[in-house]
Amino acid sequence: MTDKRRAINLKEKIDIIKSIESGINKSENARRKNMAKTTVSTIWSNREKIKQESENKSQRIKKIRNPVRPDVDQALIRWFEVRRTENIPISGPLLKAKAEDLFKGLHGGDFKCSTGWLERFKVRHNINVGKVSGEAGDVSREAVVNWLTEKWPGIAQNYSYEDIFNGDETGLFYKMTPDRTLKFRGEKCVGGKQSKLRYTVWVCADTTGSKKFKLLVIGKYKRPKCMKNIKNLPVIYKSNRRAWMTSDIFINYLKEWYEKLRRQKRKILLLVDNCAAHPKNVDLTNIRLEFLPPNCTSVI
Template sequence: MSSVKRKCFTIEEKSAILHRLEAGESNATLAKEFGVSHSTISTIKKNKDKIEPLFNANVLKCKRIRTSTHEQVDKALLQWFKLQRDRGIPINGPLLQEKANFFARQLDIQNFTCSMSWINRFKVRHNIVGGKIAGECLSVHQSDVTDWLEKVWPTLRAQFTDDEIFNADETGLFYKLTPDKTLKFRGEKCKGGKLSKERITVMVAANMSGTVKKKLLVIGKSQRPRCFKNVRHLPVDYESNRRAWMTADIFTKWVRAWDRELTKKNKKILLLVDNCPAHPHIADLKSITLVFLPPNTTSVLQPMDQGIIRALKTHFRKNLVLKMIQLLDGCRSTSFEYPKITVLDGILMIQDAWTQLKQITIFNCYKHAGFVQSNVECTITSSNADDFNEEDDVPLSVWARAINGHQLPITNEDFEQYAFVDDAVATCEEPTDENIVENIIATDSNTIDSDGDDGESEEIHPTVSVSEALKAAETLSVFVQTNLDDDLMKTMMSRIHNAVRSSYYRTKVCQKQTQITDFLRN
């Protein structure tokens, strides 16, 4: 008889084992440590795709992966339950029963009558105890900004350094928008329809000192846009849903992934976010202290909305306009067509814009929000534009003149509207009962994760060969070294050139060694 004991791990424990396996620890080492057989660890690894979604959904203490016989009702009821709890509404068993029966009718599920035993199993599946999610606490409900800054913020501030305090916020972005279409898009809420194809949502996060800019999270409509076909690695994290909105599931997944990353580095941070339906409370975070700002204070209290997102979009649109000017300069025809911008183009330009954003701009936006200065009243009303880095606040009129040099009918007023056209774009939805049912049906019919953009054709970016990359790097290196007086830029260009050159020679070596005769000659 085997001396190895059978052990049933919780979802949290299984997730920890998965991350240790991913970090390089062997199956044998973990099996010995936990006193289980190798097959137990292998089974956990095999079930990774089932374990991680449960962990991201705060289902931590369950030991067995149980599924409901009516999954659509289960999913809809869980979404509704989380929304009510985030609103502070108490929920009991009979109310859950009534709502489960309601969703069954809406989803056209026959012969379903919710019993208390079904509700009890529902609670066990989702770690719901005593009418609330285990570990949950309601957000702060102080609407007065000054009170929050004077009474709540000092206690939080004392526990973390400037480098450890982060703020994150989403913004909608019309990534295809060119200046000639500005009036058409002005004030668009993007609740569906044609214009929703033109937007992405970008999650932006940075620390108070401006020394760390978190990798951008971009949310698009398609799981696999056609323009991604020849792309191996994206410079951003990418998620998708049918409206390109932030959802509670995406936010939870993003925060938990960041939490695991920080835990590996033995670092702890404070993360400030606004209070909205897409930002749920997340239990059992090890390295992130998640704090919700008071309701309805985004416009004056959230650092990202004090100029960081504005500067990011300014750089993005500058990149797009520069691309247009480049095409105009090379256009011999009297007629000019605006460039076709793909999701990949949008991602590359917004990432470049994020890289360009200056540290001083980020720091001063935290100062504007009242997180740095002691005089709270003064900092809240301050709007001194001189606090922004000059390069992060380039007047759009400069670009207007550049385009007008090519006789395109775009005025300075058009550019002013162009700068702020998508400020009011919705980044998440208010989950009504109808929306919950609609999303459940859409998910199960795979419409959320469909390829492409609802039949819209997008160009597939051609694969660039390593020889072409080396030639381009050599050309760019000559330009940088002989035309720019910037030592840092020259150093960076040299590193890029060397990296591409190394890749080129590695490719050549691999090509030579594909023939067995090459080895025999040696």
């Protein structure tokens, strides 16, 4: 079984890109690296961005000073990696305290970790500040593993990667301001009430990323003023009074897709979450609807 949760570092990504460029196909790369073919396909699709990131990192490394205490540096980064795999938030003061603790354990005596030392450590290991978000940390790993090992192989066995699709909705709060800002030192950061004006966007693609459907955008108004005199949109636009996905919109979307598949004599598998707008009693012979287990969507 491939490791679905293993983080793939930049060097591994570059190795995969070079391997594909040398003539080794994606399936063989996935087998050698013990990862899903879809992961390899995603890496290949983003190869230019990954190459640029690798080049930028190489240029940064040339300017980075080597640590005075390499053993403390390595022990601290190993500790940091383990804590992050456990989704534990790490602050600057906590990192400094851990560095001092590790120094004492390795060398004895006291070591005062300065802000400069911490900043150089962060640069050496490409660490920056990020906002904790999402619900993936609350997902039951046992439920995920059971679904992937016991149920998923039987579901997917009769479908090629190009015939397996995943679709999901996301909210686009188009008037909401960012929740972070640059500020003067000592300035109190306050903000007003955030706008709740939104569109709902349905996003759907196959597992290879080669087939990406036109976005389905759901707004509050049937004929928004901003669309006046516009005859062609780059998206499919639907409406209801709350700008949400509804079972009627979802079923009509599937029926239009079904007609195309029927003419092509093609059958596909569509993975969706089990929200109320995705009814389970849809009977379309060319589309098999499969519902992801509850509360596991963010990981699976």
